[in-house]
Amino acid sequence: MSFLLSTLNTVDLSQHAIVLLAIVMALLALRRWPLLFAVSIWPGTLAHELLHFVAGWIFGAKPVSLSVIPRRNPEGGWVLGSVAFTHLRWWNSAPVGLAPLALIPGSVYLFMASMTPPLISLPGAGIKLAAAQCLIAGWPSPRDWSHAIMGLLVTGVILLIGYLLMMRMGLLSL
Numbered sequence: 300m301s302f303l304l305s306t307l308n309t310v311d312l313s314q315h316a317i318v319l320l321a322i323v324m325a326l327l328a329l330r331r332w333p334l335l336f337a338v339s340i341w342p343g344t345l346a347h348e349l350l351h352f353v354a355g356w357i358f359g360a361k362p363v364s365l366s367v368i369p370r371r372n373p374e375g376g377w378v379l380g381s382v383a384f385t386h387l388r389w390w391n392s393a394p395v396g397l398a399p400l401a402l403i404p405g406s407v408y409l410f411m412a413s414m415t416p417p418l419i420s421l422p423g424a425g426i427k428l429a430a431a432q433c434l435i436a437g438w439p440s441p442r443d444w445s446h447a448i449m450g451l452l453v454t455g456v457i458l459l460i461g462y463l464l465m466m467r468m469g470l471l472s473l
Contacts, residue, residue, distance in 0.1 A: 315414045315427075322424075322431040333377045337369035340379070342429075343436030344369075347399045348380040351443075354398035358391035360384040387446065389453040396447030402437030406430045 329336040337344070345367050355362040367380040387395060409430035416423035439447065465471045 311414060311418075314418055315410070315423075318418065318424075319410055319413070319427050319430060319434075322427050323434060326431055326435060334369065337377060337379050340432060340435055341367070341369075343402075343432035344379045346402055346433065347436040348382055350398040350401055351382040351395060354395045355382060355384050355387070355391075358394050359386060360388070360391045360395050361386040389450050392446040392450035393454065396443040396445075396450070397439055399437050399439050399443065402433040406433035406437060409433060 326336075326339055329339050348365055348367050352362045352365050354360075362382050362384050364381075364383040366382075369377055369379050372378050384395070407430075409426055413423050413426035413430060416426070462471070
């Protein structure tokens with residue numbers, strides 16, 4: 300990867316970044332047609348939900364179901380995928396909810412790899428499409444954030460109380 304970075308110039312980087320941005324914008328523009336959008340980003344949805352599932356398994360949230368079939372929710376919107384857990388708790392909700400963020404470094408790696416083929420080429424476009432999928436799917440949903448924020452708040456309060464207790468007991472000093 301470092302060899303790739305050293306051989307690139309800023310013009311190449313910016314041209315490839317513009318193509319990636321155009322692909323991301325094209326995919327996001329498909330939100331006007333929910334079913335077409337769901338189908339076009341399905342690989343990213345699959346990766347997003349699998350990361351929740353694996354993180355839930357690793358952190359003991361006990362995943363019990365995984366769905367990557369797009370469906371309408373009662374409010375009229377669309378649910379692109381979901382994972383259900385039986386033991387999602389304050390201490391494991393943050394890593395489970397934020398697990399899709401792991402796709403962002405993958406997106407960067409794929410983007411860098413897409414710069415090896417010529418700017419306008421089928422392999423380059425395919426790799427950039429995969430990078431765009433990872434970038435879009437890597438952002439946690441509002442529900443993911445609600446789970447994660449609660450866990451992060453509780454963890455922060457516990458750490459703060461522990462820190463203050465250790466300061467009071469003289470175990471830590473400024």
